[in-house]
Amino acid sequence: MNKNTSVTKMAQAAKFASRQLAMVATAEKNRALRLMAKMLLAEKDFLVRENQKDIQAGEKAGLSRAMIDRLLLNDKRIQSMADCLLDTAGLADPVDEVIEKFTRPNGLVISKVRTPIGVIGIIFESRPNVTSDCVGLCLKSGNACILKGGKEAAYSNKAIFSLLRKALAETRISEDSIQLIESADRASVEELLKLNAYVDLIVPRGGEGLIRFVAEHSTIPVVKHYKGVCHTYVSEYADLNKAHKICFNAKVQRPGVCNAMETMLVHRDVAVRFLPGMIRDLKEAGVEIRGCPLTRKIVKAGVKAAKESDWPEEYLDLILAVKVVDSLQDAIDHINKYGSGHSDAIVTDSRKEAAQFFKAVDSACVYANASTRFTDGYEFGFGAEIGISTDKLHARGPMGLRELTTYKFVIQGKGQVRQ
Amino acid sequence: MNKNTSVTKMAQAAKFASRQLAMVATAEKNRALRLMAKMLLAEKDFLVRENQKDIQAGEKAGLSRAMIDRLLLNDKRIQSMADCLLDTAGLADPVDEVIEKFTRPNGLVISKVRTPIGVIGIIFESRPNVTSDCVGLCLKSGNACILKGGKEAAYSNKAIFSLLRKALAETRISEDSIQLIESADRASVEELLKLNAYVDLIVPRGGEGLIRFVAEHSTIPVVKHYKGVCHTYVSEYADLNKAHKICFNAKVQRPGVCNAMETMLVHRDVAVRFLPGMIRDLKEAGVEIRGCPLTRKIVKAGVKAAKESDWPEEYLDLILAVKVVDSLQDAIDHINKYGSGHSDAIVTDSRKEAAQFFKAVDSACVYANASTRFTDGYEFGFGAEIGISTDKLHARGPMGLRELTTYKFVIQGKGQVRQ
Numbered sequence: 001m002n003k004n005t006s007v008t009k010m011a012q013a014a015k016f017a018s019r020q021l022a023m024v025a026t027a028e029k030n031r032a033l034r035l036m037a038k039m040l041l042a043e044k045d046f047l048v049r050e051n052q053k054d055i056q057a058g059e060k061a062g063l064s065r066a067m068i069d070r071l072l073l074n075d076k077r078i079q080s081m082a083d084c085l086l087d088t089a090g091l092a093d094p095v096d097e098v099i100e101k102f103t104r105p106n107g108l109v110i111s112k113v114r115t116p117i118g119v120i121g122i123i124f125e126s127r128p129n130v131t132s133d134c135v136g137l138c139l140k141s142g143n144a145c146i147l148k149g150g151k152e153a154a155y156s157n158k159a160i161f162s163l164l165r166k167a168l169a170e171t172r173i174s175e176d177s178i179q180l181i182e183s184a185d186r187a188s189v190e191e192l193l194k195l196n197a198y199v200d201l202i203v204p205r206g207g208e209g210l211i212r213f214v215a216e217h218s219t220i221p222v223v224k225h226y227k228g229v230c231h232t233y234v235s236e237y238a239d240l241n242k243a244h245k246i247c248f249n250a251k252v253q254r255p256g257v258c259n260a261m262e263t264m265l266v267h268r269d270v271a272v273r274f275l276p277g278m279i280r281d282l283k284e285a286g287v288e289i290r291g292c293p294l295t296r297k298i299v300k301a302g303v304k305a306a307k308e309s310d311w312p313e314e315y316l317d318l319i320l321a322v323k324v325v326d327s328l329q330d331a332i333d334h335i336n337k338y339g340s341g342h343s344d345a346i347v348t349d350s351r352k353e354a355a356q357f358f359k360a361v362d363s364a365c366v367y368a369n370a371s372t373r374f375t376d377g378y379e380f381g382f383g384a385e386i387g388i389s390t391d392k393l394h395a396r397g398p399m400g401l402r403e404l405t406t407y408k409f410v411i412q413g414k415g416q417v418r419q
Numbered sequence: 420m421n422k423n424t425s426v427t428k429m430a431q432a433a434k435f436a437s438r439q440l441a442m443v444a445t446a447e448k449n450r451a452l453r454l455m456a457k458m459l460l461a462e463k464d465f466l467v468r469e470n471q472k473d474i475q476a477g478e479k480a481g482l483s484r485a486m487i488d489r490l491l492l493n494d495k496r497i498q499s500m501a502d503c504l505l506d507t508a509g510l511a512d513p514v515d516e517v518i519e520k521f522t523r524p525n526g527l528v529i530s531k532v533r534t535p536i537g538v539i540g541i542i543f544e545s546r547p548n549v550t551s552d553c554v555g556l557c558l559k560s561g562n563a564c565i566l567k568g569g570k571e572a573a574y575s576n577k578a579i580f581s582l583l584r585k586a587l588a589e590t591r592i593s594e595d596s597i598q599l600i601e602s603a604d605r606a607s608v609e610e611l612l613k614l615n616a617y618v619d620l621i622v623p624r625g626g627e628g629l630i631r632f633v634a635e636h637s638t639i640p641v642v643k644h645y646k647g648v649c650h651t652y653v654s655e656y657a658d659l660n661k662a663h664k665i666c667f668n669a670k671v672q673r674p675g676v677c678n679a680m681e682t683m684l685v686h687r688d689v690a691v692r693f694l695p696g697m698i699r700d701l702k703e704a705g706v707e708i709r710g711c712p713l714t715r716k717i718v719k720a721g722v723k724a725a726k727e728s729d730w731p732e733e734y735l736d737l738i739l740a741v742k743v744v745d746s747l748q749d750a751i752d753h754i755n756k757y758g759s760g761h762s763d764a765i766v767t768d769s770r771k772e773a774a775q776f777f778k779a780v781d782s783a784c785v786y787a788n789a790s791t792r793f794t795d796g797y798e799f800g801f802g803a804e805i806g807i808s809t810d811k812l813h814a815r816g817p818m819g820l821r822e823l824t825t826y827k828f829v830i831q832g833k834g835q836v837r838q
Contacts, residue, residue: 019755019779019781022778022779022781023778023779096778102800104798104799104800108789108793110799110800113777115781117811117812118781118811200811200812201811201812221640221810221812223812239834242833242834245834245836246834246836248836249836249837250836253836253837254837336438354831358532358827358829359441359442359515360438360441360442362438362441362534362537363827364827364828365827365828365830366827366828366829366830367830367831367832368830368831368832369831369832369833369834369835370527370830370831370832370833370834370835370836371832371835371836371837373836373837374527374830374835374837375828379523379837380523380529380828381521381523381529391640392536392537392619392620392825393536393619393620393640393642393812393813393825394812394813396825396826396827396828397827397828398828406811406812406815407815408777408781408782408783408784408785408815408816409783409784409785409794409799409815409816409817410777410785411784411785411786411787411789411793412773412786412787412788412789413786413787413788413789413790414661414788414789415658415661415664415665415788415789416788416789416790416793417664417665417667417668417669417672417789417790417792418668418672418673418790418792418793418798
């Protein structure tokens, strides 16, 4: 049996298992999640040992310290993997939720009922905890899943996966409900992406390169975000102290993530009051500033000139583009032109202005007077997230259990026929 | 300017207009819809005249009577196009609907708010009323649209569209909100399908060939159904009188549509009582029966042998495949294997059995004790429909105004920053 055939067989097995999984009671799914958590904790030593093989290979291959750190499993991280499974067990089961119910004049009772999607393919990089997090979310939402992790975490992913399957064997849920593609070659990913007969949704998690590859090669619907070019607009009606704190947090608290601010827009009427102190503090925190001509006129020293290519850039680093704008409309136009539709904020004390911003900015999350760093399933209260979508179809913004479901219409009749 | 450039320019103009349209008040959108209806009625003679050019070309080209009938515009049909626009004006505006609202422990108030998707491309065949129906639905849901009709209705579509644009000119809504691709060549469709920078969703309406072409060539998300292979399962717990009426209606009332029954499944315990009378009446109505071996044993004369290729077939005609099955599970397995995920029914007086069928059958619409012919936006009370989806992402089943929307998260803060 060659590798390619095995991916197709996996997908067929997952599809078959998904039909059963869709029928499993909430209590049994929760029992499986708790058994999985228990198994991970019981086999900590095994996990650490297998993880060390990845770490050693990574060091040999010259991975950066940051990459090695992302790969590492230790007691604390294994505990938090187990906690995520237990948290997921504690969340409400979305399956069978009646979204709407109405009766037609002819007496037909129509219910719109939430159901699992079927089989979810998840393609991810480096961090091995994604294996158990995603298995937990898919299982709870009644979906079979097929995982394909990065080759740098191959030993760790395989070890985690083997324990999760072992836990499933103690339940009434088919072990085929969860699948791991172990092959490291891209051909197996390409094969998976064409299996639209068996796989219903692909969620890529990782860098923009991976996501573009997946989106371009998949015949299966993909829900994704490429990048987060997030803006904060400081209006002339802003409380400038709040604006200062919000912008500082959005840029500095964790610059390497998709919901961090990349461009700050400031209304010209407050630029002279706001920018000097703001830029001074950002620079003290190590932030490189790239400003428009007016910004550089107001803050004369230590501001590089922003180029056109800075505006659509996702730095994921301590770098900030700054632009002075003439109006709310200019800020909105800039965001809709250069943004990535992820998370954008206005700081203003005008309700009218905030309402205008909310309606006109075409992004998954629009904020007034808060840091864009809150765009996150956990912060939104979804418990866990499978990812963040900047697509407009199916799901937008942080995706939790509900976003792993579809619905069907259930129609109860008494013999009605169409006239 | 060549044709290709003009499709791209249209899409750019539509994208620009969609930003404004998203902000337009409900009353103004309704006014536009009513003006459009008025304009169609006022220019009936013009419409009939232009339509006659299509009819004459169609007759010359040897189109079937059925095709010519689908093309035809007359006073009654123009009235019903106007009525559809007026009905759409009367429907609730989905835009700005707050789907959920919750407050986080840190005081952030998060609302999930319905918004337009942006620009919708609709690719359709023959019936010219689709032009005004789709413009109405897109406009009401705040979306710009780009239409591409079939070349057989070119004069009619152009005439209808010109009146709709003329009506828009009398409102505050940009005329660029609605676009019609007049070019008849496939290259213009292929170009449209690659404009994912400007177009957010493609809805193909027509035969399976058209829909497969669109799905295969589009880099834009497509919501669609290929076909409707609908089943009715007559259980051993069925009221056989009801079953008779339901099956007859589902097959005979309008056989050429996607929600008509194509396969009837019957439990073996009632087959001898049910099949002879049922098949006799179907045959009297002109239905050709293709049965499994057991069916042909029970009804000895005039039942052709069903082949394996009959089970996944969408006849769209007075032909019915019939199979005797051993159990509910067999019926479910048959439907999930051969069905198209459109609409499937069980006839049973057992609530338990109906519940099992509802949960296990993986279709957009699952019925108990009613004809599958009810799968239709109008019958469901959505007022109008843009189509029916057998996809699982975004929308499933009949798609109305809500299914032409996405959502955004609106987060109202008081200066919150992330810890």
